[in-house]
Amino acid sequence: MRIDCKHVWEHISGYIDGEVDAALRAEIDKHLETCEICSAVLDSTRNVVVLMADDRVFELPAGFSERLHARLEKELELSGPSS
């Protein structure tokens, strides 16, 4: 049975994460060979996922670590010896 585009879209996230079973993966692969729309949807979704994961997209505020460890240092000093 050939799967349709909508069916492919439902599994795109799992497909990207390698979570669909072998049979479904084969069906999707077959569909992608001939469907340029689904190929573009898959490629663009994967592209978004890759770009989001780049550390440059979400950076800690400047000085975040320094302020955190300075506050922590005070806490460590205050907390007497461990019991």
Add this chain to the structure above:
Amino acid sequence: MAQANPEFEADCIRRILAGEKQLFHALIEPCERPIYFLLMSLLRNEAEAEDAAQDTVIKVYRNLQNFRGDSQFRTWVLSIARNEGLGRLRKAASRREDSLDAGTDEQTGDYTPAILTSWKEVPSTALEQKELGALLRQAIDGLPAIYRNVVLLRDIEEMDVRETAAALGVTEGAVKVRLHRARALLQKELAPRLKAFAPKRKGLFGWGA
């Protein structure tokens, strides 16, 4: 993202509890990013997220003897961060409907992707353009909270499904469904606008940068 290292963590925790307090700095360091971005996702305010992140880390230190080691250390830390964030939201009696508990996975929505007939990959080098990062942050920020939290942990901090589920206190199935919907919403929002960042084709045969 720094990889979790259970042996290093277990050894560190033992020694900290035995009195080598300074080791706590190194123990918590790999958790800083996920703590902050989870809190930022919940609180949506930089200063408050930073303050909550500091409080979280202090709580982790004070409660270190309660860590049982039956989950990953980072998972335990993130559940403390989540409680800190939720506590602040409740205290602020936030009227925003998008608190972590709001919204169910049953809600219907439009998860049809943006339809394209071809896609030219946007390389990571395009992130040197500040507008691209801003566009991505804006799109993620615009997601409903239950999706945003999952995207933050799964796709931004690259945590696995099990750890994300444990940190957010939801099932693994919910993580997968939410991630799928989040990615579909992001593709729909971003794909038409990302095209502008794809390398321009030069020459008849499409090569050249």
